[in-house]
Structure formats: structure tokens, C-alpha cells
Amino acid sequence: MFDLANPPANFTDNPFPHYDRLLAETPVLPQPDGSVLICKHADLNAIYRDTATYISDKKAAFTPKFGLDTPLFEHHTTSLVFNDPPLHTRVRRIMTSALTPKALARMEPGLIKTIDHLLNVMPQDADLIEDFASVIPIQIIGNLLDVPMDERGPLRDWSLSILGALEPVLTPQQLEMGHQAVRDFKQYLTGLIARRKARPGDPETDVLTRLIDGDDSGRLTEIELIQNCIFILNAGHETTTNLIGNGLALLNDNPVQKAQLIDEPTLINTAVEEMLRMRSPNQFGNRETTAKVTLGDVTIPAGTNLHLCIGAANRDPDVFDKPGVFDITRQPNRHLAFAGGPHVCVGLTLARMEGRIAIDRFLRRYPDYELAARRVGGGRIRFHGYQSLPCTLS
Numbered sequence: 301m302f303d304l305a306n307p308p309a310n311f312t313d314n315p316f317p318h319y320d321r322l323l324a325e326t327p328v329l330p331q332p333d334g335s336v337l338i339c340k341h342a343d344l345n346a347i348y349r350d351t352a353t354y355i356s357d358k359k360a361a362f363t364p365k366f367g368l369d370t371p372l373f374e375h376h377t378t379s380l381v382f383n384d385p386p387l388h389t390r391v392r393r394i395m396t397s398a399l400t401p402k403a404l405a406r407m408e409p410g411l412i413k414t415i416d417h418l419l420n421v422m423p424q425d426a427d428l429i430e431d432f433a434s435v436i437p438i439q440i441i442g443n444l445l446d447v448p449m450d451e452r453g454p455l456r457d458w459s460l461s462i463l464g465a466l467e468p469v470l471t472p473q474q475l476e477m478g479h480q481a482v483r484d485f486k487q488y489l490t491g492l493i494a495r496r497k498a499r500p501g502d503p504e505t506d507v508l509t510r511l512i513d514g515d516d517s518g519r520l521t522e523i524e525l526i527q528n529c530i531f532i533l534n535a536g537h538e539t540t541t542n543l544i545g546n547g548l549a550l551l552n553d554n555p556v557q558k559a560q561l562i563d564e565p566t567l568i569n570t571a572v573e574e575m576l577r578m579r580s581p582n583q584f585g586n587r588e589t590t591a592k593v594t595l596g597d598v599t600i601p602a603g604t605n606l607h608l609c610i611g612a613a614n615r616d617p618d619v620f621d622k623p624g625v626f627d628i629t630r631q632p633n634r635h636l637a638f639a640g641g642p643h644v645c646v647g648l649t650l651a652r653m654e655g656r657i658a659i660d661r662f663l664r665r666y667p668d669y670e671l672a673a674r675r676v677g678g679g680r681i682r683f684h685g686y687q688s689l690p691c692t693l694s
């Protein structure tokens with residue numbers, strides 16, 4: 301039987317045949333540890349929207365995983381994604397009010413400049429993750445909170461360690477790296493917030509000033525502020541790196557689609573949606589049941605941890621025609637890469653903008669890029685992407 305805690309060899313690099321089998325045979329699958337794996341698009345869609353029966357709060361699940369009163373426990377149980385109202389509502393309202401279309405439109409010229417600069421300085425034997433895909437979100441999210449340029453160095457490793465601790469199974473080293481990253485990140489942000497309070501930025505464009513100021517309903521506490529800043533910095537890093545890396549790998553592996561996109565650059569928007577569907581940067585989410593429910597023919601007790609498999613839902617043949625085919629013109633494309641309901645990704649417009657501009661400008665500059673055979677997968681179950689994509693540019 302498929303067990304997410306002991307996945308088959310090669311699952312992290314290529315989970316897709318396993319998802320197809322789960323969808324066909326056991327779309328609702330109880331796991332040996334008492335949790336349940338859910339794969340159907342309709343089930344995920346309904347679960348995301350029913351926040352009374354399926355909660356995001358993870359205090360019960362994270363107590364044995366991280367230990368009470370540990371840095372990772374404090375971080376993950378304070379960030380909005382693992383909370384329900386009222387904390388979720390307060391934090392989300394302040395965050396969304398900061399990421400207005402106006403604020404995003406103002407970011408676009410800087411994003412284009414950053415990407416064009418990277419394209420100019422890339423070596424001929426480049427690594428598309430190291431030299432391109434991972435650099436863009438660091439700069440963008442760094443700009444969002446106005447983190448000084450020379451202080452951005454450690455952000456990526458902190459982020460990787462903290463999000464890495466959400467994997468279903470952890471080694472003691474991964475756990476300690478996660479705790480240490482939260483300690484270091486908190487210390488750094490305490491200083492940054494103190495400086496920003498002393499010299500506030502423009503609340504129209506500076507998300508950190510906006511988060512410090514709060515709104516009519518009040519302000520965040522110091523811990524809520526710090527942990528949600530960490531979350532926003534993390535949420536937009538690995539995910540967007542993976543969107544760009546996975547997208548360029550998909551185009552490399554599908555030369556006909558790549559040629560079509562080069563010929564018709566206006567297809568970039570539907571192409572990015574298809575990249576998000578085929579290789580969702582975030583393959584799994586979780587919810588906990590508050591009542592007994594029946595999904596398919598499986599009855600699930602209250603208090604059960606559900607693994608929502610976004611990667612499988614995005615290949616559900618009941619929703620997508622020829623789901624295994626990469627089709628940059630696919631429309632409609634009701635993928636769940638950004639989840640749905642009240643927790644739908646706050647950064648989805650920003651992520652789409654980064655993906656669109658990065659891939660479009662890369663293709664225009666290096667239409668003949670070729671990935672080398674020695675690509676290295678990310679090795680993670682939840683976050684799907686590459687550690688390294690060696691590439692020859694010409």
C-alpha cells in the first residue's frame with residue numbers, strides 16, 4: 301500500500317505515475333499513521349472551502365512533530381497559513397491590503413530590471429536554479445519588505461530549512477536546522493522591525509511598514525508580526541523558484557511546445573498556468589477534520605490529519621482532458637496549485653507575474669538553451685522542484 305511516510309524509491313523526482321494510480325484505485329487512502337491521503341480535485345476543492353469541518357490549525361499535529369515551545373512550533377503555529385479565524389482573518393486582511401494591484405504594478409519595472417541583469421551576467425555554462433530561478437524571488441520578496449540588499453544573503457537558507465521541516469518525516473539534523481533557522485531569522489527581523497519603526501517606509505508600497513501599522517481592527521503582536529514576516533519571506537521563495545525552474549525544464553523536455561511559445565509569446569499566461577498544473581511547486585497541503593466525515597467510501601473520524609495532494613488533483617481525468625500532456629494552450633485550467641477558499645495563496649498574482657516575466661525574457665534571450673542530463677531533483681515530497689539545472693546557453 302502507498303505510504304506517504306515511506307514513499308517508493310524515486311517518488312520525490314517523479315511522483316506522477318503514483319498519483320495516477322492513486323487517483324484510479326484509492327483516491328481516499330487511510331495511512332498507517334492514522335492520517336488520510338486525498339487525491340480527487342472535487343474533494344480538495346470542497347475541503348478548501350469548508351473551513352468549519354476542515355481546519356488549518358496545526359497545534360495538535362505539530363506538538364509531537366516539533367515539541368511544544370520550540371522555535372519551529374512557535375513559527376508554524378503563529379503563521380497565518382496554519383491558523384483559523386480570528387488570527388488568520390486579521391493577518392490575512394493586513395497582508396492582502398499591502399499586496400494591492402497598485403503595489404504590484406509598481407514592482408514590475410524593478411522585476412524586469414532584476415531579470416535582465418541576471419540574464420546579462422549568466423555564464424554560458426549556467427545553473428538555472430543557482431544563477432536564475434532562485435535569485436529572482438529573493439530579490440522580489442526582499443524588495444517587498446525592503447530588506448537591505450547586503451542583508452539578503454542568509455534568507456534563502458533560512459527559508460529552505462524552515463520549510464524543509466514540514467516534510468512528512470524529518471532527520472534530527474533537519475529538525476535542528478529548522479529550529480536554528482527560526483532563531484536566526486527572528487533575531488534578524490527583530491532588528492529590521494526596530495529600524496523600520498524608527499524610520500517608517502511608504503505604507504503604499506512597503507509591506508513591512510503596513511504590517512507594523514496594522515489596520516482599523518488593530519495591530520499584530522510583536523511575535524505575530526515577526527513570525528508572519530518570516531512566513532511571507534519563506535512562502536514566496538522556494539515556491540516561485542520551483543515555478544521558474546520546473547517551467548524551464550518542462551519547455552526543454554517538450555520542444556514542440558517550446559517552439560510554439562517562442563513563436564507566439566502571447567501564450568505565456570496560459571503556459572505559466574500549465575506549468576503550475578503539471579509541476580505544482582507545492583504538491584501537498586494539510587487540513588484536520590473537526591467532525592466525522594465520509595469521503596468516497598471512507599469514513600474519517602474527527603481530529604484526523606488529511607494530506608491534500610495538489611499534484612494528484614491537478615492530474616484528475618474528471619477535470620483535465622489528457623492530464624499527462626503538457627499543453628501550453630490549455631483553457632480552462634482549473635488547477636489547484638495555489639489551493640482555494642479562504643487560504644488561497646496571498647501571493648498568487650505576484651508569483652504569476654514573476655513566472656511570466658522570468659520565463660518570457662529567458663526564452664527571448666536564450667531560445668536555444670539546452671539542459672544537461674545531470675539535473676538534480678529537490679528531494680522533497682511537499683515542495684517539488686530542482687536543486688540544480690545545469691544548462692548550456694548559446
Ligand code: HEM
Nearest residue numbers: 380381535536539540543581585638639643645646647651
Ligand atoms: C508559484 C509560487 C507559489 C505557489 C505555488 C504558492 C502556493 C500556495 C498554496 C498552495 C497556499 C495554500 C496553503 C494551504 O492553505 O494549504 C499558499 C498560501 C500562501 N501563500 Fe503562496 N504560493 C506561491 C507564491 C507565493 C508568494 C510569492 C507569496 C508572497 C507574497 C505567497 C504568500 C502566501 C501566503 C501569505 C499564504 C497563506 C495564505 C493563508 O493562509 O491565508 N505565496 N501558497
